[in-house]
Amino acid sequence: MYDVVIIGGGPAGLSAGIYAARGGLKTVIFEGKIFGGQIVTSYEVENYPGFSKGISGMDLIDNFMKQAEKFDVETNYDGVTCINDEIECKSVNLTNGNCVKTKTIIIASGASANKLGCPGEKKFSGKGVSYCATCDGAFFKNKVVAVIGGGDSAIEEALYLSNLAKKVYIIHRRDQLRATKILDKRAKENKSIEFILDTVVKEIQGDKLVNGLLVENVKTKKKDRIDVDGVFIYVGLTPNTEFVKDLIKLDENGCILTNEEMETNIEGVYAAGDVRSKSLKQVVTAASDGAIAANNAQKYIESKF
Ligand code: NAP
Secondary structure: OEEEEEEOOOHHHHHHHHHHHHOOOOEEEEOOOOOOHHHHHOOOEOOOOOOOOOEOHHHHHHHHHHHHHHOOOEEEOOOEEEEEEOOOOEEEEEOOOOEEEEEEEEEOOOEEEOOOOOOOOOOOEOOOEEOOHHHHHHHHOOOEEEEEOOOHHHHHHHHHHOOOOOEEEEEOOOOOOOOOHHHHHHHHHOOOEEEEOOEEEEEEEEOOOEEEEEEEEOOOOOEEEEEOOEEEEOOOEEEOOHHHOOOOOEOOOOOEOOOOOOEOOOOOEEEOHHHEOOOOOOHHHHHHHHHHHHHHHHHHHHHHO
């Protein structure tokens, strides 16, 4: 029987692991994909306190992992298919068919990149369509790329791509960006970036590889073709809550509802990070959520077992 089962190995899960294990709790993190979550795709994190020169998402997670290992957090690459609230304890079912018993659960399963859903997206995935500029940007050195979306992810990654590609189009469906002002300003001042606003992508076109986009202006309804070699899609995130939706209360966007103590509607089950319903989704807030969840899991165990 574990004291704490943490589901998800991103900043929230790793932070929860560090706090729980350092508190002497028998702790395991299940991560069915890659440890680190979305942040490993970030070329540079410049707003995580303590790293004044910035740090890559990969290096930041490497530090989180080393710290978790130092406190003997068990890590496991099995995914979790569902969680159960039993009379004596909780349990989680794993993708390998096993069921693991635990006193508490911290759900830190994060969120996944949304698809655009237009023709050509699936066909050219990995053939010019990408969801990770840090991973695939190097393939587009001196080429022309488009970034779809107007949020922080889109603008940050467009800025990264502007150092590699000869031209970066940012295609956004409105005339205002959602991204923070500092990113907005930097992108608008960048000579390699051109904005195409009020515009949606109708089709991603190509032969063997992507060679263009069919776009439509949402106000004038005018259609155009833009020649591009690659397209990077950043149109928001969907919380990974499918596996808990029968037991845990979610908001209208599918994010887990908690109070400030990270408590869900089930006693002894906590949520932390981007999977949670909250206003600011950042590495620093994910790490903070994880610490609070682990601390409250410890208090719950002390009072119940
Ligand atoms: P986001 O903030 O939800 O932005 C998604 C963008 O995609 C929006 O501009 C949205 O347009 C657009 N969009 C959504 N669906 C679309 C569709 N079907 N077709 C065309 N465009 C579509 O997502 P995100 O940028 O991935 O950021 C997620 C969270 O992580 C946010 O809280 C963000 O602040 C945070 N984040 C922070 C940093 C940082 O601080 N360094 C970096 C990355 C992400 P509308 O604006 O019209 O809705």
